Amino acid sequence: MNQLWPQELERFHAELEAVNLGPLWASIAAFNSVEPKAKPIPYLWKRALIEQKLEKAKRLLEVGIGSAERRAVFLINPGMKDLQPYGWGGATQTLYAAVQVVNPGEHAPPHRHTSAALRFVMKGQGAFGIVDGERIPFEPGDYLVTPDGSWHEHMNEGNEPVVWMDCLDTPFVMAMNVSFTEFYPDRQQPVRVPIDYSARRYAGGMVRPVSDRKPRRIALARYTWQRTCQALDGLSEFDPDPVEGFAVEYINPSTGRDADGRIGAWMQKLPPRFRGRAHRHVHTCVYYVHRGRGYTVMNGVRFDWEEGDFFALPAWTWHEHVNLSDAEDAYLFSTNDLPLMEAFDFERQEDYTEHDGHQPITGVFTPLMPEP
Numbered sequence: 616m617n618q619l620w621p622q623e624l625e626r627f628h629a630e631l632e633a634v635n636l637g638p639l640w641a642s643i644a645a646f647n648s649v650e651p652k653a654k655p656i657p658y659l660w661k662r663a664l665i666e667q668k669l670e671k672a673k674r675l676l677e678v679g680i681g682s683a684e685r686r687a688v689f690l691i692n693p694g695m696k697d698l699q700p701y702g703w704g705g706a707t708q709t710l711y712a713a714v715q716v717v718n719p720g721e722h723a724p725p726h727r728h729t730s731a732a733l734r735f736v737m738k739g740q741g742a743f744g745i746v747d748g749e750r751i752p753f754e755p756g757d758y759l760v761t762p763d764g765s766w767h768e769h770m771n772e773g774n775e776p777v778v779w780m781d782c783l784d785t786p787f788v789m790a791m792n793v794s795f796t797e798f799y800p801d802r803q804q805p806v807r808v809p810i811d812y813s814a815r816r817y818a819g820g821m822v823r824p825v826s827d828r829k830p831r832r833i834a835l836a837r838y839t840w841q842r843t844c845q846a847l848d849g850l851s852e853f854d855p856d857p858v859e860g861f862a863v864e865y866i867n868p869s870t871g872r873d874a875d876g877r878i879g880a881w882m883q884k885l886p887p888r889f890r891g892r893a894h895r896h897v898h899t900c901v902y903y904v905h906r907g908r909g910y911t912v913m914n915g916v917r918f919d920w921e922e923g924d925f926f927a928l929p930a931w932t933w934h935e936h937v938n939l940s941d942a943e944d945a946y947l948f949s950t951n952d953l954p955l956m957e958a959f960d961f962e963r964q965e966d967y968t969e970h971d972g973h974q975p976i977t978g979v980f981t982p983l984m985p986e987p
């Protein structure tokens with residue numbers, strides 16, 4: 616049998632590449648990886664850094680004027696920089712996350728797109744959204760959904776800036792080449808139902824209006840902080856989950872499925888001194904520290920966090936959460952691509968069993984801080 620010499624083989628690879636063909640024998644190990652090799656890396660963004668850049672954006676741009684349809688600064692995972700200078704965003708390969716600020720009097724005009732979007736209100740009073748004709752108050756701690764194809768716009772009628780986290784599945788939508796956007800023909804959508812209509816329809820929380828037996832895409836547009844806390848307080852009467860602490864996921868009460876369709880969202884409470892056991896899974900997450908102070912160990916590296924920080928958890932990454940406070944609960948809001956993983960039967964998870972469920976710490980992450 617004829618075997619090519621290594622130099623000949625390399626020349627052959629170059630020859631194939633020059634005509635847009637590839638050698639499977641040299642690529643098969645990369646294609647059929649024994650386990651996932653995520654491009655995104657575990658990473659953390661400090662609140663002070665994001666706030667400094669948003670302050671600058673506030674000075675430079677006015678929303679609703681010129682090209683500033685929205686004013687948000689988004690997270691770029693350094694592991695994916697070569698995939699996109701900043702075109703697609705991407706805290707992970709599927710999830711875009713950003714911090715958006717709307718100044719008093721500003722109005723981000725209505726549009727809709729293939730990307731699913733959700734918001735978690737970080738601070739400020741007086742903002743509203745209109746989602747498919749429903750006017751919705753935005754209060755700190757609220758979780759708000761705008762699934763794919765829903766018309767949405769935001770306005771600040773108060774007298775302080777309002778800041779929230781946006782999360783969209785744009786990197787996934789872009790990878791699938793299915794991104795469509797439409798701009799509403801008028802400056803504002805007509806309001807079709809009473810204010811906060813959907814949350815008021817579900818005031819009971821445990822029962823469903825009979826008409827919603829037929830699933831609604833947005834049964835509930837606003838999940839108030841107060842109701843989320845009640846749910847966590849109820850869970851807290853019992854033992855915490857050894858990995859997650861006390862955690863709830865936001866669901867569409869007419870279907871029991873994820874509130875936002877393709878993007879999952881959780882609120883997680885870690886009681887004082889909680890030290891979670893480690894595990895890993897293929898779905899990816901973006902965390903926002905709503906309250907508290909602690910750290911998360913990702914693949915052996917300790918990422919310290921405090922209120923207002925964000926961090927990204929790539930696929931198949933060992934992780935465990937710790938609340939450092941003796942007295943205060945820590946609250947982590949997070950978004951995930953579990954609905955996508957489940958839709959394709961990709962989801963897998965594994966518990967970390969060595970060292971009593973805790974990873975040895977091999978390094979401490981140094982975050983970028985704002986320039987003075």
Ligand code: GTQ
Nearest residue numbers: 685687713715767781783
């Ligand atoms: O507020 O509609 O961060 O369309 C990115 C895309 C926010 C929004 C983002 C969007 C929006």
